[in-house]
Each structure stands twice: as structure tokens, then as C-alpha cells.
Amino acid sequence: MPRYMLLLHxxxxxxxxxxxxxxxxxxEKYTAWVKKSVDSQRLTEDAGKVIRRQGGQTRATxxxxxxxxxxxxxxxxxxxxxxxxxxxxxxxxxxxxxxxxIEVRQVWAM
Amino acid sequence: MSAxxxxxxxxxxxxxxxxxxxxxxxxxxxxxxxxxxAEETVQEAMLRALQTxxxxxxxxxxxxxxxxVGHNAAIDAVRRKQxxxxxxxxxxxxxxxxxxxxxxxxxxxxxxRDDELRMIFMCCHPEISRDASVALSLKTVGGFGVxxxxxxxxxxxxxxxxxxxxxxxxIRTQRLTLEMPQxxxxxxxxxxxxxxxxxxxxxxxxxxxxxxxxxxDLCLEAxxxxxxxxxxxxxxxxxxxxxALMALQAARLAARVDQAGDLVLLESQDRSRxxxxxxxxxxxxxxxxxxxxxxxxxxxxxxxxxxxxRAANSQDTDWSVxxxxxxxxxxxxxxxxxxxxxxxxxxxxxxxxxxLAAIEPLESESKLRDYYLFLAxxxxxxxxxxxxxxxxxALRAAIECPCSEPERRFLKRKLDSCxxxxxxx
Numbered sequence: 001m002p003r004y005m006l007l008l009h010x011x012x013x014x015x016x017x018x019x020x021x022x023x024x025x026x027x028e029k030y031t032a033w034v035k036k037s038v039d040s041q042r043l044t045e046d047a048g049k050v051i052r053r054q055g056g057q058t059r060a061t062x063x064x065x066x067x068x069x070x071x072x073x074x075x076x077x078x079x080x081x082x083x084x085x086x087x088x089x090x091x092x093x094x095x096x097x098x099x100x101x102i103e104v105r106q107v108w109a110m
Numbered sequence: 111m112s113a114x115x116x117x118x119x120x121x122x123x124x125x126x127x128x129x130x131x132x133x134x135x136x137x138x139x140x141x142x143x144x145x146x147x148a149e150e151t152v153q154e155a156m157l158r159a160l161q162t163x164x165x166x167x168x169x170x171x172x173x174x175x176x177x178x179v180g181h182n183a184a185i186d187a188v189r190r191k192q193x194x195x196x197x198x199x200x201x202x203x204x205x206x207x208x209x210x211x212x213x214x215x216x217x218x219x220x221x222x223r224d225d226e227l228r229m230i231f232m233c234c235h236p237e238i239s240r241d242a243s244v245a246l247s248l249k250t251v252g253g254f255g256v257x258x259x260x261x262x263x264x265x266x267x268x269x270x271x272x273x274x275x276x277x278x279x280x281i282r283t284q285r286l287t288l289e290m291p292q293x294x295x296x297x298x299x300x301x302x303x304x305x306x307x308x309x310x311x312x313x314x315x316x317x318x319x320x321x322x323x324x325x326x327d328l329c330l331e332a333x334x335x336x337x338x339x340x341x342x343x344x345x346x347x348x349x350x351x352x353x354a355l356m357a358l359q360a361a362r363l364a365a366r367v368d369q370a371g372d373l374v375l376l377e378s379q380d381r382s383r384x385x386x387x388x389x390x391x392x393x394x395x396x397x398x399x400x401x402x403x404x405x406x407x408x409x410x411x412x413x414x415x416x417x418x419x420r421a422a423n424s425q426d427t428d429w430s431v432x433x434x435x436x437x438x439x440x441x442x443x444x445x446x447x448x449x450x451x452x453x454x455x456x457x458x459x460x461x462x463x464x465x466l467a468a469i470e471p472l473e474s475e476s477k478l479r480d481y482y483l484f485l486a487x488x489x490x491x492x493x494x495x496x497x498x499x500x501x502x503x504a505l506r507a508a509i510e511c512p513c514s515e516p517e518r519r520f521l522k523r524k525l526d527s528c529x530x531x532x533x534x535x
């Protein structure tokens with residue numbers, strides 16, 4: 001079966017308004033989703049580095065990656081029959097209820 | 111406490127309760143004037159959990175993880191903000207030292223309970239208004255969010271946020287400390303703590319849209335704070351009386367609304383739905399409240415709740431005992447609302463006519479004129495006497511008064527039955 005990566009982007013500011021109780025609820029929902037299907041990986045805590053080559057010079061700048069304040073919070077690798085199936089699974093993730101976005105990418109097996 | 115039904119991994123309300131004790135803990139370390147820093151530190155620890163656990167899984171000892179990460183966040187924040195000036199490095203050393211000790215250890219638990227207790231006592235300082243004390247207690251020791259507090263009080267988020275800001279400013283400008291007051295001041299402060307807890311409980315207990323769990327949470331938080339004070343060395347018999355009262359009332363929470371979310375009066379409640387564990391807790395504290403000669407209002411109210419709890423069904427209720435207790439309560443607190451409740455007991459013992467006579471003198475009370483319960487009781491007693499047109503007038507007036515939706519639906523049903531019943535019944 002093809003493998004897919006689900007990349008979870010979010011704006012950390014979204015989380016700041018949650019109460020402790022709501023944070024716990026969020027963790028429980030995420031964990032319950034993972035239990036259903038996935039092998040999960042987490043990225044390190046900082047927003048990462050972006051590497052660019054401009055005018056022959058390679059520069060690594062701090063993330064975020066684009067103009068938004070979003071950071072990549074973590075990713076999961078899943079197996080699915082095809083893209084549609086992978087997207088369907090991603091759509092059931094609570095991340096979307098908390099204002100986050102999920103990027104779905106197919107990973108080619110070596 | 112039970113584990114969450116969703117994953118079975120985390121204890122119910124773990125974050126809320128840990129937030130409360132962590133805020134109390136860091137406030138002791140940073141000092142009350144840095145309460146904001148304590149709150150930010152705790153939020154940071156919880157945010158990190160939120161950013162890690164969904165991917166790495168929930169750590170085995172979740173509370174200890176939060177505690178440890180909180181200390182690391184505190185060290186970062188103290189260094190970065192330099193709020194503590196020359197004391198910064200000493201504080202960092204203290205934070206590093208206390209990061210090693212873990213919740214669960216009996217000594218640490220005792221220290222944390224003491225931190226929480228001092229925190230409540232500071233939140234209930236007489237310089238702070240009662241409304242602000244309630245909000246501040248819920249926010250700090252309770253671990254509630256601003257939005258949750260606002261929803262529980264049917265208030266605006268910004269109003270609650272402002273109330274909290276003002277209270278914290280007062281803590282700074284008046285230099286309030288976490289020192290326990292001594293001597294007669296301790297008694298006064300304890301009274302104000304009990305008053306705040308009682309108010310918190312009543313706010314949660316007031317019947318509103320049945321399914322709103324936040325209000326039930328408010329009751330249970332008041333009960334938890336009551337337990338905390340009752341378990342401390344400064345507990346007096348009236349503290350146990352208050353805990354008894356709250357536990358006995360909270361035992362009936364589930365039975366107060368039916369499937370449709372409609373109100374079920376005490377006498378029609380399915381008593382098998384009363385929580386036997388809370389009832390047992392209630393009686394336990396009621397017995398403890400009996401040591402000493404003190405008879406507070408909480409004692410009498412707890413005795414009334416206990417009399418109800420003892421009756422296996424509503425017919426077995428010993429109303430003459432309850433009437434005696436209301437007489438006693440009225441002598442301690444001659445308020446029209448107590449007199450109104452007493453009139454209900456009178457009607458149970460001597461009949462509706464006597465009950466009606468007992469509320470007659472209350473009609474001139476301005477406090478009661480627009481109080482829906484006064485008019486509802488009046489309507490109910492008139493109905494029992496078959497004076498239906500007068501009953502309908504009272505019930506219609508009750509419906510016009512401010513009250514919650516389930517209460518209004520209840521009154522409307524009563525009014526309907528009053529208008530359809532044949533006159534000669």
C-alpha cells in the first residue's frame with residue numbers, strides 16, 4: 001500500500017486561548033485519532049530552518065516557512081489505498097477543528 | 111476521579127486540577143505580585159504537552175511531566191524577563207531544586223495542598239470584592255479559563271477578564287501576601303473564604319439550562335475547595351457543615367433534570383438517582399460538624415439537607431423537623447428568602463392555608479416582589495386551596511420575572527394545569 005505523510009501545520013496563537021480543560025480535551029481527541037490508525041512522529045520544538053540558495057549563496061533562515069505564522073507541529077505517516085483515502089482519513093483529524101491545516105503528501109517507497 | 115472515557119489515559123480534569131496547584135506552587139515561589147508570571151509558566155507547560163503528547167503519546171506520569179516542564183519553563187521565563195532583579199539566580203537555583211521533587215510524594219503533596227490553601231485565603235482577602243474573589247479563586251486554584259468562568263456566571267468574557275486584572279492589580283498595590291492571618295483576623299478570613307465557596311456553589315447549583323456541565327463543574331470545584339479547607343488544621347465545625355451541605359445538595363444534581371432537560375422538584379425526584387457516595391460524604395462531614403457548641407447557618411442548612419436525604423421517599427420527609435430547623439435558621443438570618451422557605455415547610459406541616467398566611471406578611475418586602483419563587487410558591491399554595499384564578503395571576507406574574515428557561519417552562523406547565531383544571535376540584 002502507498003504511504004502518505006500528514007503534515008500538521010498550526011498557528012500557536014490558536015492554542016493560547018484554550019483553558020487547561022480544553023487543552024486536555026484536545027490532547028485526548030488527538031490521541032484517540034492516533035490510536036485508530038497511525039505511526040506518529042513529532043518534529044522538534046522550534047519552527048525549524050528554511051534553506052535557500054540565492055545568488056550562488058546558501059542561506060539557512062529561521063522558520064516559519066512562509067508568510068504565515070504557522071509552524072509545522074508534527075507529522076504522521078499512514079498507509080492508504082490512494083490519495084482520496086488518505087485525504088479522507090486526514091479530514092477526520094481534530095486538528096482541523098482547532099484551526100490547523102493538514103498537508104497530505106505521498107511518500108515513495110525506496 | 112475517573113479516567114477520561116475518550117482515551118483512558120488521563121484522569122478527568124487532570125489539566126485543570128494540575129493547573130490550579132501549579133499556579134499556587136509557582137505563586138509561592140515568585141511571590142503574589144508575580145501571579146501573572148506563575149500563570150504564564152503553567153500555561154507554557156500545558157502548551158508544550160499539547161504540542162508533544164499528540165505525537166509522542168501521553169507520558170506515564172502526566173502530572174510529574176507537567177510539573178517538571180513547568181519548572182524548566184519557569185527557569186527560562188525568570189531569566190528572560192529579569193522581573194526578579196538580583197534575586198534571579200537564587201530563584202533559578204530554587205526552581206532547579208524543586209523541579210526534582212515529584213507530585214505524589216506525601217511531603218510534596220502536603221506542600222501543594224498548603225500552597226492551594228494559602229492561595230484561596232489570599233484570593234478571599236477582604237480588600238477584594240466577593241465577585242472578584244470567586245473569579246480569582248476559579249482562575250488560580252481552580253484552573254478554570256476566563257471563558258469558562260464567564261459561561262458559568264452567564265457573564266461577558268471581557269467583564270470577567272477585567273475583574274481578574276483589577277483583582278491582580280489590587281494584590282500588587284496592597285501587597286497582599288500568602289501569609290495565613292492570625293488570631294481574630296483568621297476567623298474573619300475563614301468566614302470570607304466560606305462565603306466565597308458557598309456563593310460559588312450556589313451559582314453553580316442555580317437551575318439553568320440543564321445540560322451545561324460547566325455549572326456542575328462549579329459546584330464540584332466549590333466542594334473540592336471546601337474539602338481542602340476542611341482537611342486543613344484551621345478547619346472549624348462550620349467548615350464541615352458547609353461541606354456537608356454542598357455534598358448533600360450535589361448528590362441530587364443528576365436527579366434535578368429529566369431526559370428532556372426539564373426541572374424535577376425535590377419531591378418528584380427519583381431518589382435512586384441521588385449519588386450515594388456524595389450523600390455518604392455529606393453525612394460524614396455532617397457528623398464532624400457536630401463537635402463543639404457552634405451552630406452556624408451552614409449547620410442548620412446542612413441539617414435541612416440531611417433531613418431530606420434521610421427520607422427514602424418524599425412522603426417520609428419529616429417536615430416538622432424541617433420546620434423547626436427553618437425557625438432556627440430564621441432566628442440566625444431573618445431574611446425574607448429564608449421566611450419564604452419556612453412558609454413552604456409550614457404548608458407541609460399545617461396545610462396550604464397556613465402556608466399562605468405565613469407568606470402574607472412577606473408581600474410588602476421589596477426584595478421578594480419581583481422574585482419568581484415567591485410568586486411561584488404563592489401560586490402553588492393558591493392552587494392547592496382551589497383558588498385557581500388567583501393562582502393563575504400569581505403564576506403569570508412569576509413567569510414575567512427573571513428566571514432560567516427550564517424554570518420558566520416549569521412555571522408555564524403549572525399555569526396550564528391551573529387553567530385546565532375544573533374549578534370544583
